[in-house]
Amino acid sequence: MxxxxxxxxxxxxxxxxxxxxxxxxxxxxxxxxxxxxxxxxxxxxxxxxxxxxxxxxxxxxxxxxxxxxxxxxxxxxxxxxxxxxxxxGANADSVAEFVIGQMLSAARRVETMHAALLSTGWDRSRARTAEAFELRGRTLGIVGIGAVGARLGEIASAGFRMRVLGHRRGDAAMPGGIERVELDALFAESDFIALACPLTPETRGLASAARIARMKPGAWLLNVARGPVVDGEALLDALRAGRIGGAALDVFDVQPLDAGHPLRALPNVILTPHAAGLSxxxxxxxxxxxxxxxxxxxxxxxxxxxxxxxxxxxxxxxxxxxxxxxxxxxxx
CATH class of the missing domain: 3.40.50.720 (NAD(P)-binding Rossmann-like Domain)
Structure with a gap:
């Protein structure tokens, strides 16, 4: 056939x-x-x-x-x-490791140090380390505890000694090391929020303006799910105003990402081309x-x-x- x-x-x-x-x-x-x-x-x-x-x-x-x-x-x-x-589950390790990479890049200011080293020199680049922090002791909130979310929680909890919060559909038990919480609490308490859920009518716009407003001032939103899971305009407003730490986005409402998209001009974003699962x-x-x-x-x-x-x-x-x-x- x-x-x-x-x-x-x-x-x-x-x-x-x-x-x-x-x-x-x-x-x-x-x-x-x-x-x-x-x-x-x-x-x-x-x-x-x-x-x-x-x-x-x-x-x-x-x-x-x-x-x-x-x-x-x-x-x-x-x-x-x-x-x-x-x-x-075929790409669960790949996506989970990618999210860890996003968090490390944001926490240690890898992207900004790289750009500063090339544009303004060694000393200016090293000065960005004043903004860096460790993952240990921080809180990761995972939306979607499937194969990817479970593996991500395992790495973050056992490997980086982070507190891990999770939200999933249904009442199935959480994997070890992940604490079940409601979505509003997850958005309010997390230093990093990883979206790893499928796109369904229920998850469309899940990261809404109201939930983004609950995020900590320095928190990062990490999206390896689908673009429409996030209210894009609300996220743009929060990023432009500096109300959250930043966003690491691997997926977008329209792909490929338009050459003139306003996300491209923001300093507090890490953009990748829907590549989290492509090791x-x-x-x-x-x-x-x-x-x-x-x-x-x-x-x-x-x-x-x-x-x-x-x-x-x-x-x-x-x-x-x-x-x-x-x-x-x-x-x-």
Missing amino acids: LVALTDPMDPAGEAILRAAGHQVELPGAGGLDALLARADAVVVRRRLPDDLSARAPRLLAAVRQGVGLDMIPVEDCTAHAVLVANVP GEAMVRMSVGAAGEVVRILAGERPRSFINPEAWEASRAKRIALGHPAAEVLPA
């Missing part, structure tokens, strides 16, 4: 797909739409159109090479018997994991990280209608 890639994947993942007998293609001259029209599965690294099924009538699988499902129109897929899967090791794990899920689905098996199991029976009927055999369900 034909597996469409929205973007290149690591050769290890592509090798798994080809070893299973599948054809693998990237968008060509006709673009992604022309490829989707022929595809049996798609591996996703960029946002798919909301009317995906209308553009991809043969599609049986949409597999996220990563975690965030906001790139896949899950409801449309479910309505048209397309199975959706992702690879949770070499994470890319291998995400590619291999996504390829494995595609192979399972196209073989008529349930994926391991099954996002829309309610589409299972309809998917089996669709396979038969398309002329593909419907394999028996393997034991979980």
